[in-house]
Amino acid sequence: MAETGARKIRLGMVGGGSGAFIGAVHRIVARIDGDYDLVAGAxxxxxxxxxxxxxxxGLDPARVYGSYDEMARAEAGRPDGIEAVAIVTPNHLHAGPARAFLEAGIHVICDKPLTATLAEAEALAKVEPRNGAKFLLTHNYTGFPLIRQARKMVADGLLGTLRMVNVEYAQDWLTKPVESKQAEWRLDPARSGAGGAIGDIGTHAYNLMRFVVGQKPEALAADLAALVPGRVLDDNVNILLRFAGGARGMLWASQVAPGNENGLRLRIYGDRAGLDWSQEDPNRLHYTPFGEPRQILTRGGPMAGVGGAAPGTGVRVPSGHPEGYLEAFATLYAEFAAVIRGDTEPADRLPSLADGLEGVRFIDTAVRSSQSDSRWLPL
Structure with a gap:
């Protein structure tokens, strides 16, 4: 995927000011394929x-606002107003801006999770966007080419009947008490919501699993723990999953696992074959048919014999040249730009508001399960 030369989308941003990590990431990925111009922000x-x-x-001072409400009103009234907005605030400030811009007829790109509470998510899902405004939730790991390849292989039946799904997301940056802007809001229930690690990275793990497997778990049993003394929200998550077709799953998310930087890994096993992918080695997908040697599929490499290459893989450079986190993120932005221009209909591979609602329901169910004596709750 390269620069298209098509009309650029006028983009605004809510949040992402000085010292904010994810805002800078969104600004970078919006530029990678040349699809957006950032022209306004609160x-x-x-x-x-x-x-x-x-x-x-370097923005025009007249288009830098003191609140998202002011920005939504002003930009909706300009002939050259923004067409889309990126919301990159802490969790508790997702619902308000998303509603304001959708109701103003402005497309929304929102960081995950969708909202801080299930009630907010359900209310947002009922909003009727003006002028058909669309919504993108940036579960960026779904943009990796080999994750899309894995999804196609599962859908094509190359693994057979699914039996086991194992997804984990391990970090170590909160192993000790941390004082930083990034840690502060994530550990505060008023801003993060009822989930800590489960909302921050567990929801990524869940979405990745759902994206590739294509099945929604019907029940879960969760054990959420705050292992660092004095911490209110969970920093370690263990969840058992049951699928309607009989498959079993496990989800582990931790931010207190020394030696792990960003260890997102997905393993899927059926009665015919298994798949294994790691975000820290994203350009290789391990595929092992039962009784045969392991095959290593590479990003942009030959896919003969494994069902062909997946559509919309977002490969930008020749095989052997690594692509990673930023490029996968940029793929979502580029595909959403095509939707905004009307070049294509939203593909089911783009994370939607419905996916966001499911993710918040997952967080809510896991928190309640962890607090319950019976553990197993329907999802």
Whole structure:
């Protein structure tokens, strides 16, 4: 996937001001394929920080706002107003901006999870967007070419009847008490919601599993723990999953596992073959038919004998040249730009508001399960 030369989408941003990690990531990936121009923003709830952040990016001061409400009203009324907005705030500030911009007829690109609470997510799902405004949830790991390949292989039946699904997301950055802007809001129930690690990275693991497997678990049993003394929200998550077809699953998410940086890994086993993929080695997918040697499929490499290459793989450079986190993220932005322009209908591979609602229901069910004596709850 390369720069298209097509009309650029006028983009705004809510959040992502000075010192915000994910806002900078969104600005980078929006530029990779040349599909967007960032022209407006409300970068902080503090007007002076928003103005300073806008100036640092080089925006017109007249289009740097002190609140998302002001921005939605003003930009919707301009003939050259933004067509899409990226919401890159802490969890508790997703629902308000998303509603405001959808109702203003502006497409929304929102960081995960969808909202901080299930009630907010359910209310947002009932919003009627003006002028057909669309919604993208940035579960960016679904943009990896070999994750899309794995999805196709599962759908094509190459693994046979699914039996086991194992997904894990292990980090170590919260192993000790941490004082930083990034840690502070993630450990605060008022801003993060009822889930800590499960909302931050567990929801990524769940979405990745759902994307590839194509089946929704029918029940789960969760054990969420805050292992660092004094911590209120979970920093380690263990969940058992049951699927309607009889398959069993396990999800482990931890931010207190020393030696792990960003260890997102997915393993799927059927009665014919198994798949194994790791985000830290994203350009290789291990495929093992039962009784045969392991095959290593590579990003952009030959796929003969494994069902052919998946559509919409987002490969930008020749095989052997690594692509990773930013490029996978950019694939979602590029495909959403095509939807905004009307070049294509939204593909089911793009994470939607419905996927976001399911993710928040997963968090809510896991939290309740962990607090329950019976554990197993329907999902």
């Amino acid at each position: 970068f902080s709830s503090r007007a002076e920080i928003s103005r300073a952040s806008g100036a640092a990016i």
